[in-house]
Amino acid sequence: MATVEASSHTPTPLLKDELDIVIPTIRNLDFLEMWRPFFEPYHLIIVQDGDPSKTIKVPDGFDYELYNRNDINRILGPKASCISFKDSACRCFGYMVSKKKYIFTIDDDCFVAKDPSGKLINALEQHIKNLLSPSTPHFFNTLYDPFRDGADFVRGYPFTLREGVKTAVSHGLWLNIPDYDAPTQLVKPRERNTRYVDAVLTIPKGTLFPMCGMNLAFDRELIGPAMYFGLMGDGQPIGRYDDMWAGWCIKVICDHLGLGVKTGLPYIWHSKASNPFVNLRKEYKGIFWQEEIIPFFQSAVLPKDCTSVQKCYLELSNQVKEKLSQVDPYFDKLADAMVTWIEAWNELNPDGASAKLPNGNA
């Protein structure tokens, strides 16, 4: 059951004027050379982390805007406190200043992967396919994404559920260096992901997943205000949970609003493992905290009158304050930052991107 958008018989719309690529970085963006054929048609939003006096070189020919810490402080004023410093969590500033419908975000140590036939993978095109075709969170389809060419809903799939729901998030994967935590990195220093799994699937309603920010696309109008990467890095007791935090929040909100989250294709080539000792220091508290955070999100219920992403997110911040600040005072601060983030988002997006009520909640 191929939708018009996702069929190989019709080319995938490239959404050139509707998608921004957001890249957090502390270095020159040489990695873009390999992505040139795929990224050059798009506008880039580069969020420079760390020392703002440093100059980031961007290869010629790319259309971009670059924000460093000074820019963030200038644009957001006191509300800049919600944007992390010295941590790639700062990328979410790019989501906020974008004016486009779709965002693709990628790390600067991610390169173009090859499929099993040796063909270079256009990750962005696959993300667009994922976002433009519906999700199926209410029932599992054993042949994976029923909207791909050559696939469909299998026998026993209820017909009333086959329309699916709008897709808000497309989570891509990584060949070579897998996204492991520090303990796993330490235990398995040589493990590489060589398995190309040719599948896209909807993460079922009610199920949480570990969302990695390395290779991620989303519909900013549908879910943007919930894509906050939290308080990490400089001055914070934790790191490497920025994307996880966003993933738990967006999943609870997508489930509530009747939106879909897909994972699987596309793969990128993740070139370099980060230092497991540095990572352990960043993750240390998170390893304990996540044992309480996960049950919190698994049991989080949003009231019916939360009909927009912003309302959902503010309600979630209340619940974080109420329930997680017992785990650590950090969550009290984080809950406040979640509110600041929404205030800043609304300020920069006054015509209310994502105030539109998603599918099924009009």
Added chain:
Amino acid sequence: MATVEASSHTPTPLLKDELDIVIPTIRNLDFLEMWRPFFEPYHLIIVQDGDPSKTIKVPDGFDYELYNRNDINRILGPKASCISFKDSACRCFGYMVSKKKYIFTIDDDCFVAKDPSGKLINALEQHIKNLLSPSTPHFFNTLYDPFRDGADFVRGYPFTLREGVKTAVSHGLWLNIPDYDAPTQLVKPRERNTRYVDAVLTIPKGTLFPMCGMNLAFDRELIGPAMYFGLMGDGQPIGRYDDMWAGWCIKVICDHLGLGVKTGLPYIWHSKASNPFVNLRKEYKGIFWQEEIIPFFQSAVLPKDCTSVQKCYLELSNQVKEKLSQVDPYFDKLADAMVTWIEAWNELNPDGASAKLPNGNA
């Protein structure tokens, strides 16, 4: 994170004395020739459907027992009414008479598939790997089965959930002819499944799936008494929902008892599409009914004192009688047959296979 059982460093135990292969059929079992290298070490339970006076030829060298309708009637007496006639749903009689811990069931139009490298797939070996390694129903792992070689839990996966739960069911897939319903067959007569997805994944807790009986393995001690394929075929208003019914029941019960259900590898080669017009006649009522059956199972709650599969199943039969017989009187009859099935199971399995309390419910 490879378990001892599933690692490539240790051979997969073949469980020769612990597994029966159950095959429902109406014809000579020539298809076994292709499976000979894989199936010959095992005991086969052949459930002959239709005219019992017909002789089914089994290729030389296989160790088997064969039951026809006369045998079923003789062994079960009046309780034989719960076993379908003129429908492959009769296969569940084989689950009942088996004395082994594991069951693999396969249709006689399924042949050995090849992986993308051209190697013949030992489906049974993969099912055993799936059953012997834990499942992870409480949180989604984006790199799929974390217990496969070369894979693990990704960053952000809570450590307390990494032990997983026992796997009760392994649902394999099909290359070539996909398992489509009659309407899809009619609309897409030429669609073939050519996509080999190199993945095994746990179906998350709380999520239902369409379980196909073509290529299926399970742990009889853990879930056997719930693997009832219902009343189909001769004298019944419906067909082709036998495995679906079992799939909905086993999933609700596995979720309740803390057991896992996996889907994905292994593939078999499904050779021949059944007649879509015949199928439409069989499925017709099911197409309507499933729209009410799915919400019923999605909202089914089993009370805490249901601590064995039998107790769960009898409770489910009560709920079917109470809620689904409003949909059609057929469900009243089906609910009674569910009780008969458990009575017959207990009679043939007096030492209470699966009376053992599963993991986490001792």
